[in-house]
Amino acid sequence: MLRRMTRRFMTVVVLGIMTVGCLEVDPAYFDSSTGPMTPPETPWETTDGGTPPPTPPPPPTPGETGPDDDDDDDDTDTGDTDTDTDTDTDTDTDSGSSTGAECEPPMPVSCDDQNPMMPEDAMWQAMGLKCPGGIGVTGDSFLGASDAFYVHMGALGTSLPPEFAPTEGDRFLVLSSGWAQNLTVAGTSPSFDNPGADPGLLPPPLDPNAVSAAQDCIDNPMLLGTGDCSNTIEPQWQLGGTQAYDYAELRFSVDVPQLITSFSFDLAMLSTEYPDFYQIAGYNDLFIAWMESETWTGNVSFDASGNPISLSSDFLIYKDAPNKFDCPLACFAPELAGTGMEGHAGTPWLTTTVEVTPEETIDIVFAVFDMGDPMFDTAVLLDNWRWGCDTGSPVTNIQ
Ligand SMILES: [Ca+2]
Ligand SMILES: [Ca+2]
Numbered sequence: 001m002l003r004r005m006t007r008r009f010m011t012v013v014v015l016g017i018m019t020v021g022c023l024e025v026d027p028a029y030f031d032s033s034t035g036p037m038t039p040p041e042t043p044w045e046t047t048d049g050g051t052p053p054p055t056p057p058p059p060p061t062p063g064e065t066g067p068d069d070d071d072d073d074d075d076t077d078t079g080d081t082d083t084d085t086d087t088d089t090d091t092d093t094d095s096g097s098s099t100g101a102e103c104e105p106p107m108p109v110s111c112d113d114q115n116p117m118m119p120e121d122a123m124w125q126a127m128g129l130k131c132p133g134g135i136g137v138t139g140d141s142f143l144g145a146s147d148a149f150y151v152h153m154g155a156l157g158t159s160l161p162p163e164f165a166p167t168e169g170d171r172f173l174v175l176s177s178g179w180a181q182n183l184t185v186a187g188t189s190p191s192f193d194n195p196g197a198d199p200g201l202l203p204p205p206l207d208p209n210a211v212s213a214a215q216d217c218i219d220n221p222m223l224l225g226t227g228d229c230s231n232t233i234e235p236q237w238q239l240g241g242t243q244a245y246d247y248a249e250l251r252f253s254v255d256v257p258q259l260i261t262s263f264s265f266d267l268a269m270l271s272t273e274y275p276d277f278y279q280i281a282g283y284n285d286l287f288i289a290w291m292e293s294e295t296w297t298g299n300v301s302f303d304a305s306g307n308p309i310s311l312s313s314d315f316l317i318y319k320d321a322p323n324k325f326d327c328p329l330a331c332f333a334p335e336l337a338g339t340g341m342e343g344h345a346g347t348p349w350l351t352t353t354v355e356v357t358p359e360e361t362i363d364i365v366f367a368v369f370d371m372g373d374p375m376f377d378t379a380v381l382l383d384n385w386r387w388g389c390d391t392g393s394p395v396t397n398i399q
């Protein structure tokens with residue numbers, strides 16, 4: 001009880017500070033009965049002083065190879081003989097039949113160097129999606145308070161070299177369990193309650209329940225659709241009181257091109273729950289990257305120890321304050337300098353890679369939320385969605 005009162009008091013203090021600071025509150029409320037909430041007015045626009053350059057995005061350059069044509073372009077490289085201007089189908093069908101056809105990622109198309117025709121498209125374009133001639137999406141929607149979403153231009157913070165620069169194009173997307181834009185204000189320690197954004201249970205298809213104590217859905221395809229194939233959400237969900245607060249999500253569907261066997265995206269997580277509530281699992285905010293595919297239904301972003309992206313993650317290596325568990329004397333993280341997370345903690349840029357089946361349609365939900373209560377926010381940076389040729393169970397690594 002004392003801890004909770006302390007959290008509430010600190011929140012009031014921070015709220016007072018922030019209302020003087022920069023943002024007017026305009027929460028659009030989560031409404032699980034009506035689906036996507038009222039679109040925010042312009043939460044996705046950057047306000048970091050940068051104006052979008054007037055020049056159009058560079059056109060695709062035929063003949064270039066994909067971003068990570070890592071290994072199997074052994075001989076002909078003929079997968080990109082076409083113009084590659086399609087939205088989502090790999091165009092090397094014209095080579096005829098399947099003889100010799102190999103997975104080769106399509107040439108990336110970036111367009112987040114300018115504002116889109118439809119303002120809300122900025123959130124997807126910041127991640128490398130929905131660009132003309134690039135990777136198309138369908139069913140795109142979002143839920144949560146309008147302030148939970150923010151598109152940032154350029155590097156976040158003041159660390160040198162820049163720690164959190166966009167990994168694709170000029171911008172990345174921020175999802176937060178509070179006011180996302182406060183991540184850009186040094187030392188703000190974001191902790192906000194977004195009234196009405198507390199769904200309690202996770203919206204379908206998200207399901208925190210593990211499918212098995214020992215198997216995932218690759219091990220046993222019969223488990224598909226019965227819960228979280230990764231078995232990574234349930235332990236933290238139970239410890240956190242099985243209630244989600246300040247829930248914010250982005251969801252979309254995307255068609256996997258011919259021959260393509262994987263996708264990847266980049267992410268980083270930062271949280272004010274550290275250090276005061278580090279290792280206190282009841283307040284362990286979560287990020288979930290949920291995928292529905294022919295071979296997987298569940299979270300795809302977790303560490304090798306089976307922890308979701310949270311304060312429990314092995315990836316939480318930037319600690320900008322001491323804690324009594326693994327840094328009792330001094331802890332500094334210059335990587336967080338100039339961000340709202342000074343004095344707190346975060347991960348480096350990570351990459352999640354997930355196997356998919358060529359030509360299937362997959363559904364994706366990126367969700368972040370508070371656990372325990374709505375206080376002490378957690379933010380996730382998202383960027384650089386791209387296709388690949390990997391196989392195997394979902395994996396996340398430090399870049
Ligand atoms: Ca980007
Ligand atoms: Ca919050």
Ligand SMILES: [Ca+2]
Nearest residue numbers: 285370375376
């Ligand atoms: Ca929290």
